[in-house]
Amino acid sequence: MAAETPLRDLSNSKKANRADRAFSRVITGAAFTSLIILAGITIFLGAKAVPVIQDQGLSFLTTTVWDTIGVPPEYGIAGMLYGSILLAVIALVIAVPVSIFLAVFMVFIAPTRVSKFLTNLVDLMAAIPSVIIGLWAFYVLVPPAQEWQSLLNQYLGWIPIFANESGNFTGTPFIAGVVLAIMMIPIVTSVTSEVLKRTPPELINAAESLGCSMWTMLRYVALPFGRGGIVGGVMLGLGRALGETIAVFFVLKIVFDINFFNIIESGGGSVATLIVSKFGETSGDFEVDVLLAAGFFLFLMTLVVNMLANLIVRRTERLKS
Amino acid sequence: MTTLMSEAPEIREQDLVPQRPWSKRPTSFWLAALLGTAVPLSFAGVLYFTTEIAAPLLLIVVYLPLQLVSAGVAGYVAKGKHGILDSGLIVFAIGSTILSAVILGSMLATIIARGFEALRPSFIFQNSVYISPSTPLDYGGVGHAIVGTFLIVGIATIISVPLGIASAVYVTEIRGRAVPYVRFFVQAMSGVPSVVAGLFVLTVFILTGVMRQSALAGAIAYAILMLPTVARTAEEVLRLVPEDLRTGALALGSTRSRVVFNVVLPAARTGVITAMLLGVARVVGETAPLLLTALKNDQTVVNPFSDPISALPTFIFDNVAQPYPDAVTRAWGAALVLMVIVAVLFTLTRLLSGRNSMNK
Numbered sequence: 144m145a146a147e148t149p150l151r152d153l154s155n156s157k158k159a160n161r162a163d164r165a166f167s168r169v170i171t172g173a174a175f176t177s178l179i180i181l182a183g184i185t186i187f188l189g190a191k192a193v194p195v196i197q198d199q200g201l202s203f204l205t206t207t208v209w210d211t212i213g214v215p216p217e218y219g220i221a222g223m224l225y226g227s228i229l230l231a232v233i234a235l236v237i238a239v240p241v242s243i244f245l246a247v248f249m250v251f252i253a254p255t256r257v258s259k260f261l262t263n264l265v266d267l268m269a270a271i272p273s274v275i276i277g278l279w280a281f282y283v284l285v286p287p288a289q290e291w292q293s294l295l296n297q298y299l300g301w302i303p304i305f306a307n308e309s310g311n312f313t314g315t316p317f318i319a320g321v322v323l324a325i326m327m328i329p330i331v332t333s334v335t336s337e338v339l340k341r342t343p344p345e346l347i348n349a350a351e352s353l354g355c356s357m358w359t360m361l362r363y364v365a366l367p368f369g370r371g372g373i374v375g376g377v378m379l380g381l382g383r384a385l386g387e388t389i390a391v392f393f394v395l396k397i398v399f400d401i402n403f404f405n406i407i408e409s410g411g412g413s414v415a416t417l418i419v420s421k422f423g424e425t426s427g428d429f430e431v432d433v434l435l436a437a438g439f440f441l442f443l444m445t446l447v448v449n450m451l452a453n454l455i456v457r458r459t460e461r462l463k464s
Numbered sequence: 465m466t467t468l469m470s471e472a473p474e475i476r477e478q479d480l481v482p483q484r485p486w487s488k489r490p491t492s493f494w495l496a497a498l499l500g501t502a503v504p505l506s507f508a509g510v511l512y513f514t515t516e517i518a519a520p521l522l523l524i525v526v527y528l529p530l531q532l533v534s535a536g537v538a539g540y541v542a543k544g545k546h547g548i549l550d551s552g553l554i555v556f557a558i559g560s561t562i563l564s565a566v567i568l569g570s571m572l573a574t575i576i577a578r579g580f581e582a583l584r585p586s587f588i589f590q591n592s593v594y595i596s597p598s599t600p601l602d603y604g605g606v607g608h609a610i611v612g613t614f615l616i617v618g619i620a621t622i623i624s625v626p627l628g629i630a631s632a633v634y635v636t637e638i639r640g641r642a643v644p645y646v647r648f649f650v651q652a653m654s655g656v657p658s659v660v661a662g663l664f665v666l667t668v669f670i671l672t673g674v675m676r677q678s679a680l681a682g683a684i685a686y687a688i689l690m691l692p693t694v695a696r697t698a699e700e701v702l703r704l705v706p707e708d709l710r711t712g713a714l715a716l717g718s719t720r721s722r723v724v725f726n727v728v729l730p731a732a733r734t735g736v737i738t739a740m741l742l743g744v745a746r747v748v749g750e751t752a753p754l755l756l757t758a759l760k761n762d763q764t765v766v767n768p769f770s771d772p773i774s775a776l777p778t779f780i781f782d783n784v785a786q787p788y789p790d791a792v793t794r795a796w797g798a799a800l801v802l803m804v805i806v807a808v809l810f811t812l813t814r815l816l817s818g819r820n821s822m823n824k
Contacts, residue, residue, distance in 0.1 A: 162719065163719045163720050163721055166719075166720060166721035167638055169630070170630050170637075171634055171638060171640060171642070173626070173627050173630030173631060173634070174631040174635070174642070175642075175646065175649075176627045176631065176691065177631065177652075177653040177692065177695070178645070178646075180653060180664075180688055181652060181653055181656075183668065184656065184664045187664060187667045188660070188664065188667060191667060241560040241563060241564065242560075244557045244560035244561075245557070245561055245564055247553070247557050248558060248561050249561075252554060252558075263814070264564070264568060266810070267568065268564065268567075270745055270806050270809075270810050271568075271571060271749075271803070271806065272748065272749020272750070272751075272777060272802060273751065274751040274777045274780050274781055274799075274802075275749065275780070275802065276571070277784065278780060278784050278795060278796070278799055279570070279574060281784060281785070282574070282792070283571075283574050287520075290518070290520070291520050294518060294520060298521075328564055332564075356547070357553060357554075358549040358552075358553050359546070359549075361553070379655075385657070386655075386656075386657025386660070388658065388659045389751045389752055389781065393784060393785065415657055415659045415752070418659050418663065418752075419752055419756075422756060431671070434663075435663055435666075435667060438660050441659070442657070445655050445657050445660075446652060446656075448655070449651070449652055449655025452655075453648070
């Protein structure tokens with residue numbers, strides 16, 4: 144940007160000045176809509192969360208029971224919070240390497256035409272609605288995924304995370320994590336490829352002329368240069384994975400007990416999915432309040448992740464300019 | 465003299481500095497790559513057809529290691545020691561690309577194949593009154609859901625586009641003191657999960673009795689999700705408007721509002737439309753907010769204030785896990801209709817932004 148200073152109004156007419164000031168004020172007011180909405184979400188959902196916290200104390204975050212009509216009622220979202228994080232971790236482990244390799248292929252290996260085609264492909268993948276991904280996962284992905292999981296269990300079952308005693312391979316955190324990974328790949332890939340494309344050609348030329356192989360060039364030039372942007376992109380994807388509701392709804396069996404690490408055992412948790420699955424069958428207004436409180440904590444979690452992501456991206460951008 | 469000048473080859477800077485130095489590869493590279501892939505692939509193929517080993521096992525335990533070794537050998541022959549790591553990198557890069565392409569291809573192929581089973585004129589134009597999950601496919605359709613989607617998205621566009629553009633205008637034209645904060649809050653808002661947007665509308669408007677679960681409530685939730693996309697894209701395109709246009713208009717004595725409405729926004733017209741379309745594409749498939757704020761309805765609803773309303777995503781959601789095959793086929797049909805809408809939006813934004821960048 145050449146001129147960052149406010150454009151000065153050179154008009155002398157008083158009437159025009161007044162109209163202009165009104166215009167400025169309206170625009171300024173409208174620009175703060177996002178702040179108002181964010182504050183509104185915090186205040187309104189927070190207000191609903193207060194009675195719930197008063198009722199249950201901090202055990203709302205550590206209880207694994209869901210009994211809102213019992214006397215006394217006892218409920219908590221520990222299993223859901225942990226489940227959300229577990230799903231996000233599984234999704235990250237799958238999506239990050241795939242996305243980075245895909246971005247490297249698009250930027251450094253593929254011919255220009257293939258690379259353009261892949262950019263469109265990744266963007267189209269990002270545009271597919273989550274309900275359709277859920278539908279596809281339910282009917283197309285889950286049947287073979289059950290077979291993969293039983294193979295994993297058969298050959299690697301001695302590793303605790305691949306243990307499965309029930310013999311039931313549906314509704315596992317692993318499948319839900321794979322679905323989330325599919326939704327993360329386009330986000331992380333497009334951010335990563337943007338960042339890698341911005342590697343200064345001088346640096347790459349210098350590395351090539353020093354006789355670096357492609358791997359060495361990536362390892363010591365391109366990836367360190369784009370590290371901040373890539374981390375930011377991964378965290379944006381993470382925010383999306385934490386907040387994803389519908390696609391997970393179809394492939395995960397919600398159980399309130401914490402499933403610590405048996406990722407191919409049926410049953411897991413997700414705060415966002417809990418809200419939708421319980422909302423249709425609530426037993427009274429109080430349970431709605433409890434779900435709103437759960438939504439409040441989901442909002443806080445994603446807000447923190449997303450703000451961190453943006454700070455990282457912005458800091459690296461500033462360092463470079 | 466002039467003829468001599470025109471005959472001399474024009475030397476541009478881009479010709480002197482190779483733009484993609486890494487992309488120049490000798491034929492031997494592609495030959496080695498071809499050979500290095502064909503050998504392990506045919507070996508795994510033979511095993512697949514002659515033995516009973518499960519396909520995923522074969523892929524990961526037999527094919528992948530073989531492919532790595534053979535690519536490593538090819539890399540060593542072509543480039544020496546450095547070629548080995550490079551070949552591994554290329555194997556994983558191509559593998560990831562194929563994996564992503566297969567996932568997307570499988571999605572599109574199933575949506576088209578299963579969706580066409582449901583598709584017929586009555587499916588597009590009729591609503592679902594008197595239709596139970598077991599009713600044959602010849603009766604009933606998603607007409608009401610299509611109307612619902614257009615109604616909700618239309619209202620959401622009317623709400624969010626002016627606000628989004630205003631916030632972009634604030635950042636690029638007014639340039640007040642709060643610019644970094646406005647940008648920060650727009651960024652933060654883009655991370656709001658869709659289910660939270662639905663919960664927000666539920667607490668503020670529905671539980672308080674201000675409005676019923678209706679198209680308007682759903683549209684407000686959609687607008688919350690659209691706003692950051694519209695604002696960020698609009699900001700980017702307004703930045704591309706040359707500074708000269710602004711200073712020129714101001715020098716002629718225009719007021720600031722005139723500069724915005726008569727110069728900047730018209731100059732960025734296609735970009736602003738792109739921003740709107742991207743916003744629509746962002747929300748058109750969102751399900752979770754509608755489950756909380758619009759519920760569902762088998763009738764065609766055109767009044768946005770009064771009644772619950774179905775949209776395509778909620779229609780799909782209701783029919784996915786039904787034990788009746790016809791209901792599931794309906795879900796696929798609705799998914800096809802939704803996907804066509806998404807594809808049209810996607811193509812339009814591509815065409816518009818392509819034209820945008822050609823102008824420069």
